[in-house]
Amino acid sequence: MPISKEAFETEVLAILSPLHGVARRLTRNDADAEDLVSESITRAWRARESLVEEGAFRAWMFRILNNTFISERRRAGSRPQADTLAEEGDGDAWPPFSVFERVHQPFLLWFGNPEQEFLDKLLREELDRALAELPEHYRVVIVLADLEELKYGEIAETLGIPVGTVRSRLARARSALQASLWELARDRGWKTSGAIGNRERTPGGMRRGPRRD
Amino acid sequence: MAPEEIDCEQALRRLLEYVDRELGDDERAGMERHLRTCRSCFSRMEFERQLKGRIHDLSLDAAPAGARDRIRALIKGF
Numbered sequence: 001m002p003i004s005k006e007a008f009e010t011e012v013l014a015i016l017s018p019l020h021g022v023a024r025r026l027t028r029n030d031a032d033a034e035d036l037v038s039e040s041i042t043r044a045w046r047a048r049e050s051l052v053e054e055g056a057f058r059a060w061m062f063r064i065l066n067n068t069f070i071s072e073r074r075r076a077g078s079r080p081q082a083d084t085l086a087e088e089g090d091g092d093a094w095p096p097f098s099v100f101e102r103v104h105q106p107f108l109l110w111f112g113n114p115e116q117e118f119l120d121k122l123l124r125e126e127l128d129r130a131l132a133e134l135p136e137h138y139r140v141v142i143v144l145a146d147l148e149e150l151k152y153g154e155i156a157e158t159l160g161i162p163v164g165t166v167r168s169r170l171a172r173a174r175s176a177l178q179a180s181l182w183e184l185a186r187d188r189g190w191k192t193s194g195a196i197g198n199r200e201r202t203p204g205g206m207r208r209g210p211r212r213d
Numbered sequence: 214m215a216p217e218e219i220d221c222e223q224a225l226r227r228l229l230e231y232v233d234r235e236l237g238d239d240e241r242a243g244m245e246r247h248l249r250t251c252r253s254c255f256s257r258m259e260f261e262r263q264l265k266g267r268i269h270d271l272s273l274d275a276a277p278a279g280a281r282d283r284i285r286a287l288i289k290g291f
Contacts, residue, residue: 008288012284016280017273017274018273020280022272037284038283038284042291098257099260099264100257100261119260131271147269147272148272151234151235152233170233
């Protein structure tokens with residue numbers, strides 16, 4: 001039997017905050033997020049017979065939210081699932097940019113933990129801004145993997161791309177996000193209290209040999 | 214069967230999939246065996262796990278003021 005209107009309202013209101021939270025990161029602004037949530041709820045009500053068990057309401061509702069966003073973007077002429085050939089390739093996925101590689105001090109034993117310090121000083125607003133500034137196909141895959149905590153297979157199904165592409169795109173998206181977080185941290189004058197000197201790194205974050213110049 | 218022995222490079226390649234809980238049982242066991250003995254890879258894994266958690270927490274915003282009333286009105290009209 002399809003869910004009653006009262007139960008539907010109760011279930012929707014119980015997850016309204018995370019629905020808005022995810023919608024805002026997908027759309028990047030509050031007004032579009034509210035429209036997306038309203039449209040998704042309308043579609044969900046129309047499709048209520050596809051809800052096989054009320055215990056699965058949250059996952060079902062988020063799936064409809066994701067699909068509504070994707071279909072709206074496609075209709076608007078943007079294709080968040082689209083990849084260029086270069087993005088599909090795996091050649092530039094390793095080594096990724098890594099904040100950890102930038103700040104980790106392997107010889108610090110007890111008097112400092114710069115990577116923890118970096119996370120402790122990272123502001124929610126900085127994280128939000130870095131995520132918002134990512135290209136859409138990167139932002140969407142991070143929202144699905146980290147905000148919604150979908151499995152790679154579910155992300156692949158949502159975006160209509162192979163699981164291998166989800167894996168490589170997610171690695172690139174996180175690399176780009178960390179590069180952006182690193183820039184924001186440097187802009188606000190990031191300096192670890194336990195720093196013992198600068199080490200030369202490649203753009204990918206791997207240590208180089210001694211400079212010869 | 215003992216978990217597969219992996220080195221740091223293999224561990225780093227699988228790190229994100231480990232944090233995302235996407236590894237199969239054998240790969241996860243091999244990864245955990247490596248993480249128990251390698252402080253550097255463990256620290257890296259912890260960093261990535263915490264960052265993922267911070268990103269997840271962005272979904273915990275309160276809905277905008279008035280949103281609940283607007284949604285109640287929307288559902289009432291169904």
